[in-house]
Amino acid sequence: xxxxxxxxxxxxxxxxxxxxxxxxxxxxxxxxxxxxxxxxxxxxxxxxxxxxxxxxxxxxxxxxxxxxxxxxxxxxxxxxxxxxxxxxxxxxxxxxxxxxxxxxxxxxxxxxxxxxxxxxxxxxxxxxxxxxxxxxxxxxxxxxxxxxxxxxxxxxxxxxxxxxxxxxxxxxxxxxxxxxxxxxxxxxxxxxxxxxxxxxxxxxxxxxxxxxxxxxxxxxxxxxxxx
Ligand code: DC
Numbered sequence: 001x002x003x004x005x006x007x008x009x010x011x012x013x014x015x016x017x018x019x020x021x022x023x024x025x026x027x028x029x030x031x032x033x034x035x036x037x038x039x040x041x042x043x044x045x046x047x048x049x050x051x052x053x054x055x056x057x058x059x060x061x062x063x064x065x066x067x068x069x070x071x072x073x074x075x076x077x078x079x080x081x082x083x084x085x086x087x088x089x090x091x092x093x094x095x096x097x098x099x100x101x102x103x104x105x106x107x108x109x110x111x112x113x114x115x116x117x118x119x120x121x122x123x124x125x126x127x128x129x130x131x132x133x134x135x136x137x138x139x140x141x142x143x144x145x146x147x148x149x150x151x152x153x154x155x156x157x158x159x160x161x162x163x164x165x166x167x168x169x170x171x172x173x174x175x176x177x178x179x180x181x182x183x184x185x186x187x188x189x190x191x192x193x194x195x196x197x198x199x200x201x202x203x204x205x206x207x208x209x210x211x212x213x214x215x216x217x218x219x220x221x222x223x224x225x226x227x
Contacts, residue, residue: 007129008033009144010220011137014151015182015193017158019204019212023151024133026213028077031220034126035077038134038141041115042106043093044071044084049105051092056101063110071115073122075130100177103184112190116141135185138196147223148199149216155179157205 010033012024021037028035046056048069055061074081082089092098105111119141123130134141138148153161159175185193195201200219204212 007127008146008220008224009123009129009142010131010216011142011145011148011196011199012131012133012151012216013135013137013139013149013193013195013199015135015158015185016178017162018151018153019161019209020133020151022209023212023216024131025077025080026209027216027220028131030213030217031129033077033128034075034130035080036073036075036119036122036126036130036132037080037082038115038119038132038137039102040080040082040090040093041071041073041118042111043098043102044082044089045069045111045115046102046105047089047092047095047098048084050097050101056104059108062105062108066108066110066114071118073118075122075126077131099181103181103188107184107188107190109190116191135193136191138199139194140191143196147220148196149219150195150199150201151212152201152203153205 010027012020014020024037025035027033045066049056049062049065052065054065069084070086072083082093119132123132123142132142132145138145138150155175155178159171159178162178163169163171163174182193202212202215207215
């Protein structure tokens, strides 16, 4: 009889355009783990704020409203879902408007406290193990993760990847927007984008997506053998 494989929690952090989502989903699917996109949760709360007339330039207004929306994440890597108050939010959270406002909303400590608690409860419920991607997973959300990966890539490579994803987008404008968002995410007071001291850094600039996936799968398998 085959023995059950030990559960494993994998934290994958890094700035935008490093291949975090594609890598995390593929690694989770390959290893039979659940998958959580924490950026989608910050986008979902941002979308709700904009849709409900909250002034997102006012941190106090954001903080007062933060607990109102009910955000639910589906963790199947083959078909991840996100709803806000029961409504599918997967399309609206990817608009330019949400992308340009999400750093401001996610910098508010009350928002981070609520979303961090939600993320921890989802990870705890994933009894078979989970890959969680974000900016502060290894440092703050799941500091006891079995494996922490920090993905990086040059700004040029990241902008080229993001431009490829968004039809008709301008490469230099994408690069500028990306650098601005990273600076905001890295510079905020509460749990900024940062590499955990015990994270394995993988520079994806010269790697194909397949190579990054294989690298991370090998690292997870290594942890499971060692466990
Ligand atoms: O991964 P993404 O681009 O969809 O994330 C959107 C934003 O959410 C990102 O600019 C910063 C914020 N975020 C965060 O503050 N902490 C996380 N763990 C994940 C995302």
